[in-house]
Amino acid sequence: MDQNAAIEAFSAFAQPTRMAIYRLLVRKGPDGLIVGQISETLEIVPSTLSGHLSVLKRAGLLTATRNQREIHYSANMQAMLDLVEFMLSDCCGGRVENCSEILSLLERT
Amino acid sequence: MDQNAAIEAFSAFAQPTRMAIYRLLVRKGPDGLIVGQISETLEIVPSTLSGHLSVLKRAGLLTATRNQREIHYSANMQAMLDLVEFMLSDCCGGRVENCSEILSLLERT
DNA sequence: TCGTTAATTCGGCAATTTACGAAATATTGG
DNA sequence: CCAATATTTCGTAAATTGCCGAATTAACGA
Numbered sequence: 176m177d178q179n180a181a182i183e184a185f186s187a188f189a190q191p192t193r194m195a196i197y198r199l200l201v202r203k204g205p206d207g208l209i210v211g212q213i214s215e216t217l218e219i220v221p222s223t224l225s226g227h228l229s230v231l232k233r234a235g236l237l238t239a240t241r242n243q244r245e246i247h248y249s250a251n252m253q254a255m256l257d258l259v260e261f262m263l264s265d266c267c268g269g270r271v272e273n274c275s276e277i278l279s280l281l282e283r284t
Numbered sequence: 285m286d287q288n289a290a291i292e293a294f295s296a297f298a299q300p301t302r303m304a305i306y307r308l309l310v311r312k313g314p315d316g317l318i319v320g321q322i323s324e325t326l327e328i329v330p331s332t333l334s335g336h337l338s339v340l341k342r343a344g345l346l347t348a349t350r351n352q353r354e355i356h357y358s359a360n361m362q363a364m365l366d367l368v369e370f371m372l373s374d375c376c377g378g379r380v381e382n383c384s385e386i387l388s389l390l391e392r393t
Numbered sequence: 394t395c396g397t398t399a400a401t402t403c404g405g406c407a408a409t410t411t412a413c414g415a416a417a418t419a420t421t422g423g
Numbered sequence: 424c425c426a427a428t429a430t431t432t433c434g435t436a437a438a439t440t441g442c443c444g445a446a447t448t449a450a451c452g453a
Contacts (some may be wrong), residue, residue, distance in 0.1 A: 181297075198371060267306045320429065331414075353430085
């Protein structure tokens with residue numbers, strides 16, 4: 176995770192439709208949904224949805240798997256934790272007493 | 285944390301200069317830095333910096349404290365964890381076996 | 394092969410975002 | 424009060440983003 180990757184991920188999330196897509200897929204779990212189901216559930220026209228999916232995928236936030244004619248998209252939840260780790264790394268200049276609770280979370284990832 | 289607040293936070297982070305400001309302040313810890321120090325360190329002209337600081341502050345990602353003429357800005361790290369919790373809530377439709385590692389992180393926040 | 398279903402690409406316009414100089418506001422010391 | 428320092432607000436031009444219809448690509452089934 177470098178700054179460009181982090182910017183790409185935050186930009187991807189910083190849009191209501193894409194955020195809704197991601198959160199829907201988080202709720203659906205590892206199998207995710209096919210594009211048509213996302214389109215129906217969130218009422219997004221296919222061309223618009225396709226663009227948003229490609230933004231999320233390029234940012235590493237979604238995984239796509241083709242199954243016959245259908246493409247299953249699912250959320251990559253680890254990417255969220257990688258983002259946190261990047262944003263909070265080296266926090267408090269190493270004086271851990273100031274942010275030990277947060278650091279203890281990151282150590283487990 | 286609702287969707288609007290999350291969008292505001294992600295939008296704030298989705299910009300290289302603001303990301304650099306936030307990460308600098310994370311490294312500096314609770315005392316943070318005054319505007320002039322941020323301006324010098326990152327070489328951002330004051331008017332531009334001021335705009336970015338206000339975006340980050342409005343999104344709840346920075347805290348500002350006035351001390352005489354100087355304003356100290358510091359990073360609100362808990363906000364990052366609130367964001368993760370919002371984005372991953374209700375993950376896997378409650379079937380925890382699919383994402384227990386991530387859920388165990390969130391439980392501790 | 395042809396028709397159908399699934400999904401993506403393309404084109405163009407409207408709206409939003411960003412940067413920065415100039416001016417304004419706020420606070421302090423003399 | 425005045426001058427100096429710290430920070431914010433304002434105005435504007437350039438770049439980016441988001442949306443959707445039409446066309447295109449891909450994969451199947453008869």
